[in-house]
Amino acid sequence: MIFSTDDDFNLEKIATSGQCFRWEKITGGYRILHDKYALIIKEKSEGRFEILADQDEFNAIWKEYLDLDENYAEIRKRIDANDKFLLAAAESEKGIRILRQDPFETLISFIISQNKNIPAIEKSVFLLTRYCGGEKRDALGEVYYPFPTPEKIANLDDKILTDCKLGYRVPYVKRAAQDYCEGKINFDKLKKMSSDNAIKELQKLYGVGLKVASCISLFGLHHLNAFPKDVWVKRILEEFYKDGYPYEKYSPYNGVYQQYAFAYYRKLATKMN
């Protein structure tokens, strides 16, 4: 089917934004893996997308995942006219959306992400899905692996997790899955909390610090106000917001602006080198 949108929606920008680790570039578009699902999507012309899914599947899964009920152009309009850096960042990076990813997948993926660059994260996540098996086929008949269930990960041998290149994160990943299985993590409850409180709760998990907890809040619980501070964002704050960052003014969309700023700054930084 085809769907159209006149809101910000750029596949490549989302794919490279660092919020998701299972988008694969294919000719003319992407194969998106999410939870146990797969979607083939291609942009046919400006704002017109072809997807290999029927209307029911689109409505049931992908519409929500791609956050198509949110209006990102409106969110961009709230940026302070004097905030030159953020205005430039949003103009350059518009098209990024905050996906509504599966919370458990997000939890595990961002525990894995620590001290890794994006290709390394993608590799580890892929290996984890492959070792867990459950082979499925996408609409083109190609094999993919669903994201493993908590039970599966909780019962994996440490040797397998090590083979996924998880290194010292092996016990973190395992314990997160076990905690979930034991009912110690309630994502529905966390979703209803403020991002600040959810982050505090998430930080109680072994191997989850402030940065990872913030990413889970933003990308897994869809708390658009969560503001992950990695080394790059810290540099942005030092360079452009010496007198303080206007979190209050940008509430409740701090996380969206963080994504623009992060992507833009990284682009500037890589251009320099």
Added chain:
DNA sequence: TATCAGGCCCTAG
């Protein structure tokens, strides 16, 4: 060979 990458744990002070 050393350093760093979208951090976190743990120990010392």
Added chain:
DNA sequence: CTAGGGCCTGAT
């Protein structure tokens, strides 16, 4: 409570 060393791994 804050600072700093150590840590799997892969890239440069």
